[in-house]
Amino acid sequence: MVSGLTPNLRVHPDPHAVAAAAAESMTETIRVAVRGSGRAMIALSGGATPRLLYERLAAAHADAVPWRDVHLWWGDERYVPPHDARSNLRMARDALIDRVPIPPANLHPMPTTLPDPNAAARAYEQALENGFGTPLPRFDVVLLGLGGDGHTASLFPGSPALREMTRRVVATQAPSAPATRLTLTYPVLNNAASVQFVVTGTEKAPVLRRVLQQECTPDECPASGVRPSRGELIWWLDAAAYDAAAYPQQAG
Numbered sequence: 542m543v544s545g546l547t548p549n550l551r552v553h554p555d556p557h558a559v560a561a562a563a564a565e566s567m568t569e570t571i572r573v574a575v576r577g578s579g580r581a582m583i584a585l586s587g588g589a590t591p592r593l594l595y596e597r598l599a600a601a602h603a604d605a606v607p608w609r610d611v612h613l614w615w616g617d618e619r620y621v622p623p624h625d626a627r628s629n630l631r632m633a634r635d636a637l638i639d640r641v642p643i644p645p646a647n648l649h650p651m652p653t654t655l656p657d658p659n660a661a662a663r664a665y666e667q668a669l670e671n672g673f674g675t676p677l678p679r680f681d682v683v684l685l686g687l688g689g690d691g692h693t694a695s696l697f698p699g700s701p702a703l704r705e706m707t708r709r710v711v712a713t714q715a716p717s718a719p720a721t722r723l724t725l726t727y728p729v730l731n732n733a734a735s736v737q738f739v740v741t742g743t744e745k746a747p748v749l750r751r752v753l754q755q756e757c758t759p760d761e762c763p764a765s766g767v768r769p770s771r772g773e774l775i776w777w778l779d780a781a782a783y784d785a786a787a788y789p790q791q792a793g
């Protein structure tokens with residue numbers, strides 16, 4: 542099997558079971574990373590789906606995770622103030638960060654208060670290089686979601702960001718508000734040791750099927766361009782999404 546090209550599907554009955562299993566797995570992955578390198582470098586996903594996972598990590602694994610050695614980064618961010626209800630940082634704070642003993646110095650949110658989002662993207666590239674000590678970061682885990690249009694992080698269909706093979710972070714325009722976003726690019730996503738999608742709900746089944754069946758190009762479904770070259774690709778799915786994707790003829 543070529544790493545990253547054959548997805549590892551982990552299907553659980555419902556979103557809570559997905560969150561429990563993914564949290565358990567992430568806890569072990571973090572512990573292994575810390576044992577190996579002294580730290581765990583995690584890129585968080587935004588949107589609504591991962592909230593249950595973050596809450597589970599905080600509730601069931603607050604003591605098992607060596608939070609003092611965990612560094613939280615973001616895969617993408619809406620270009621809104623940190624306290625804005627649409628902020629991915631705000632969601633992670635509410636669901637995870639404010640509930641675990643992670644040192645503030647280990648939090649690396651994307652900057653969203655500079656006048657120029659392009660300058661913010663460049664600032665985050667510098668933060669990544671400072672944090673990882675190398676121009677191209679290799680995350681221990683990158684968490685990702687899947688949008689109904691096939692986007693992931695803030696890589697949207699048809700975006701010039703999909704062709705960006707040098708920059709590590711870029712400012713992009715989303716088709717939905719808030720339009721301006723910051724996102725990691727494919728070179729960073731595909732350099733990760735572990736990329737883990739969390740996708741739940743029947744509404745994601747059509748695009749999930751297209752991505753898993755490799756029926757759409759990265760330009761059409763940016764999630765299909767996520768192929769870690771030296772890492773694992775895991776899909777955490779609930780039965781609603783998987784069954785409707787795998788057996789669409791039986792879907793209601």
Ligand code: 6PG
Binds near residue numbers: 586693
């Ligand atoms: C964001 C996310 C985005 C998200 C998908 C799925 O900033 O919104 O990074 O890529 O993962 O849009 O969102 P839901 O989990 O809310 O369906």
